[in-house]
Amino acid sequence: MANLKEKLFTDFPPVSTEEWMAKITADLKGADFEKKLVWKTNEGFNVNPFYRGENLEGLKTVDSLPGEFPYVRGTKKDNNWYVRQDINVVDFKAANAKALDILDKGVTSLGFHIKGKDVNAENIKALLNGIHPEAVELNFSTCQKHSLELVKILVDYIKSQNVDVLQCFGSVNYDPFKTILKKGVDNAEWVEKAAEIALAAAPLPRFRVLNVNATRLNNAGSYIYQELGYALANGNEILSKLTEKGLDATLVAKKIKFNFGIGSNYFMEIAKFRAARWLWAEIVMAYNPKCPNECSNKTDDGLCRCAAKIYAHAETSTYNMTIFDAHVNLLRSQTEAMSATIAGINSLTVLPFDEAYKDSDDFSERIARNQQLLLKEECHFDKITDASAGSYYIENLTSSIAEQAWKLFLETDEKGFYEALKAGTVQSAIAASAANRSKAVATRREILLGTNQYPNFTETAAHKIVEGGCNCGCGEGHSQGTLQSLPTTRLATDFEKLRLATEKADKTPVVFMLTIGNLAMRLARSQFSANFFGCAGYKVIDNLGFQTVEEGVKAAFDKKADIIVLCSSDDEYAEYAPEAHKLIQGKAHFVVAGAPASMDELKAQGIEHFVNVRSNVLDTLRTFNAKLGIQ
Template sequence: MAELKEKLFSEFPPVSTEEWMAKITADLKGAPFEKKLVWKTGEGFNVNPFYRAEDIEGLKTPASLPGEFPYVRGTKKDNDWKVRQNLKVDDPKETNRRAKEALNRGADSLGFYLEGEAVSRESITLLLDGIIPEAVELNFATCGGAAEKLIGILVGYLKEHGADLNQCFGSVEYDPFEKLLVQGTEQENWIDETVKVLKTGNSLPNYRTLVVNAYLLSDAGAYITQELGYALAWGNELLSKLSDAGLTVSEIARKIKFNFGISSNYFMEIAKFRTARWLWAEIVAAYEPKDKDEAGKMVAYARTSNWNLTIYDAQVNLLRTQTETMSAALAGVDSISVTPFDAIYKEPDDFSERIARNQQLLLKEECHFDKVVDPSAGSYYVEVLTNSLADAAWKLFLETDEQGGFYVAIHSGAIQKAVNASNEARRKAVATRRLSLLGTNQFPNFTEMAADKIKRTEQESGNVPASGIPSLDFSRGASDFEKLRLATEKSGKTPKVFMLTIGNLAMRLARSQFSSNFFACAGYRIIDNLGFETVEAGVKAAREKKADVIVLCSSDDEYAVFAPEAYELVKGKELFVVAGAPACSEELKTQGIEYFINVKSNVLETLKTFNALLGIE
């Protein structure tokens, strides 16, 4: 039997797309297919609910092979990636201890972040003590003005300790555009400075010294198309301007590293990395370097995004970062770092850093993600996503080029404004629950208090400095809700919200649960109930509990009777809310009832209104 070759399901007749659509249309019972089942993404294209073999006919990507131009399926023929641990260098000796502990516990790549004034021969000596540079990928980042100095010190250290420079690998991450994007301040003579860094970096043959920090766009709430399109424009700006300055395209391309973010859009992120390698290879090839195949190989580091992280119910961050890491691993990036789940509100400790490393080690050692190259290849869905993203990102790339290139676009603020607009749109989706953040705008932990655990204050962003160039807004998806709930905590008041449940059993329980989750998002104390025989009994019980807000939970049909009765009994002593959007809403409003909550409510704005009414600022 094992030797028999049979086609599975061959006894079943084929089903055409038309037959599938006819069945789906019938099951929708008149509801429009486009409205109900087609996903209207923020990426500039729509996604269908199903795809078939005919959808990938004529596409070139399914025929690609791993390690072959244009590298859709990867730049190598295996799927091993580096497990990177990022460390901020405050005390070089202590950081060295943490680095060696990380290496002993499974990391094989280190990322060191040094302030400019901390760059010295002594600090590098302490930092790298006992670390074998030929065996570990070493990555360094510092302020732009100190990058050239850091490379010189690093070369001197490696030579002094007898290291083989041809076997050492990693990066010194020089980014001439970060200040312009993050602070709205530009670096004068960036081309000359970048040329100096690149030429100095030639002493380290296998070190990348120029970076495209596309993760900044991801952290600022950019859609995937924007992160990808602008990253390509960013890399092309380096190729274009530095080649005009006399460098060859090959030596420039071989020194560029792409640092991407990873959002929670699982399959779209897989497609993003496949698309990124493909389009970058085509861009480099357009310059006609002699070693097109080698020069066009993208080196991609991926780190989980900050935009999705939350302060409340922070352990949920582990779930978010795990699926994000899976996307990048399956897509075949070169190295990954997982942001510790508590990094958004404090300096990560040994525990959270260990958990973050283990998230990757589980994918390698138990799930064997490193054993299969591009397992999503051939998937109708992923192949269509790859090509759709390529079309949308390429369009944005060309638009940026028409504006004069990446530098001109960020100097004018066009890119910052576009990304900030996306951030605002996505935060609005969070406010209205079209985008869920578990534990923040959906199913919050009712009793959690977070103010005391916050040890790190987030920088204000999105401002327009004296230069007049806007900066990126790094407000996270949860930032507005967290500000609201922290205001409740710090006010010293804990408003009580009483569920007056009455009438239809199923409806009152459903609306009570909905309303409890709704008001708990602001940190209010919820008093739920199984039900009351009369409205009067419910109001009486609410007053015994000293409720600040009474929420009537019943069925639409019963609201016409229960709501006016309850409102009359409340008489303005408590805030009165009707859960739902009954047909009699307008009539109830004429009787003085103001507040209704339902699935179409803007949760954030509604809760801001209640905070104001309850005297919470």
């Protein structure tokens, strides 16, 4: 048996790339390989249908080990991460009780969102009562104007606890550019404020107080290379300006924290985090950060490689969350969490599935926590460091994403990230990406399950939406400024507006499937059309088939159909469509399912509407809503 195991692959002859290509070319039967099988990504590079060992030759990403510069494979030798849950603080004693409760349920990192007016020593003491700073990562967000005050209070509080500050990890979310990206409000004095905060936090070496919130870019609809490229430019702007002001490069680098979003592009997100570690390490080392300690990780000339370790928090995306069929958000956030943890992040927040339409409750928060705990306790993701290392595909993705992000970083850095924000360059680029992604969803080139494909026809959602402002304690006192801000809509927003309008209408439109002729084609097209019109929340009546068009039209009128969809084969439409159009006589909207060769002839006879895989689903449904008087 042992011999059999040793010779497991010896009976299989090696197959060259040329042989694979010859086989693929033969199977394509003349179709273009590039058009059929090569994926042209939004990131600006192409992805091949297969990769082999030879594709790793010359890649820099395969040369390092976990915990070794440039940290492609991780900034640490293990893959443990903090399980984070955030709490919006309204009542400090209640927030403390909740924090203590969820610490008993598996959370190892707390995030507190505090209103600026509530920042004082007494409240912080009440909030952290019974919470040991050495045992839990502590993170805080508040109004930008109160961040310095909060840092000073935390320094005094933690020092008063007689703990080892080197074992106290956490952050204060001071983001110099948040007011621009969120409200279009300039923060001209950001350098002085950031320097003050960094110096004030120096007594807490493991607290990161200068934040690069790339989550904001992710949730605005950026592509992966944009999120990474702009995040690097953001971090470099902070590092550059503060060192110019006289601060030590090592201190500044160790005070910067990156907060990334996680999209649903599974393998690319893994590659993004690997590329982020690599590129940030190279940027920091360009500042020659000096190591003041006796450390095995410094270079021969005394440079601090530890300063080049990125500290990356990850948070599941809100951009692709949906209100309808909201439990599908669990599937999205689970694959996102898998991407981040396989890639090796420092901490992770999995947002509750109901985040898009209400404040989360105990149930949704529990599920979100358990999504991470399952990855640790049952899937053992924390036991393997950089599980994707050596994958021909992911190593190539890492290199390609790094190349595109670096190119964008250099373009942005040439002008300066702050100047690019004031000019609106960053915001315009991300708005364009968001528009492209929205178009892709409208035409179903990007799928949101339950929203633009396979909707739950009978679901209603208006009753569960709870409107409310942000209570995260940030941006207080700022109205909309004169600078450009980032877009704030989700991918599903336009579809949800359509469907909510249908819900509020006096009458739910009825769509009737007039199925006739070829069995396979009529079934396929009726299913397609039902999903198509179901995305607007219309009532769909499907049928097994009719013997004659006249019978089908009569049945549709009996059901008081507002829209009648003819479902048959292309060849049969030349006969059935004109007959149906004549019998309907404008008493209902008539639609042909498909794009038959006779389409132009049918249009000439007055048939206006066709739905098929090339249709813009969103625009088509908007047209029907308008025709049906639904606002």
